[in-house]
């Protein structure tokens with residue numbers, strides 16, 4: 735039987751990795767990048783996340799009206815933003831709205847700040863409305879694997895103030911499940927750690943669960959159809975399509 739071996743490094747990559755103050759990103763992990771949206775060459779995202787973002791913005795009718803403000807940042811750039819914000823806006827503001835270098839989702843290439851097109855766009859707190867084409871984007875984003883990452887009401891779980899402009903790619907079907915159940919990423923990962931779940935999806939069903947990955951790694955048979963993402967917490971998250979009876 736063909737097999738695939740997953741190592742500890744694999745727990746640190748993939749669309750479901752948790753990156754926050756207590757889960758820093760491993761140094762030196764640079765994603766393969768491309769422009770976040772057509773015509774916005776200066777803002778980059780991991781390639782698959784970019785493709786799905788562009789498809790979502792296009793489907794919402796938002797091309798040219800929804801602007802990519804900040805996507806992938808190197809650790810050096812995140813440090814610069816942290817230092818600039820400390821100097822210009824003080825410590826309380828910076829701790830609320832800027833992640834420490836190494837602890838920012840922007841370093842994964844899976845996160846983006848979006849704004850309505852306007853003559854002036856606030857770089858740290860851009861404005862993305864909830865109505866019109868922006869509301870439509872928000873409504874369909876989970877179908878394209880994107881979630882609003884720091885919603886109001888989840889501050890005590892995420893440790894981050896509400897950021898209605900910051901979106902995170904987690905992929906399918908995870909974004910849809912999180913949206914349907916009102917879960918932020920921390921809560922979703924806790925659910926998977928607690929035994930996983932089953933989800934009716936595209937005419938079938940998937941099972942999603944976590945397995946721990948020790949120093950020896952994990953060997954999985956390729957006979958089963960599954961996708962894998964690390965959780966950046968020593969585990970692998972498996973999404974397995976159930977065979978119909």
Ligand SMILES: [Zn+2]
Nearest residue numbers: 845846847900
């Ligand atoms: Zn952001």
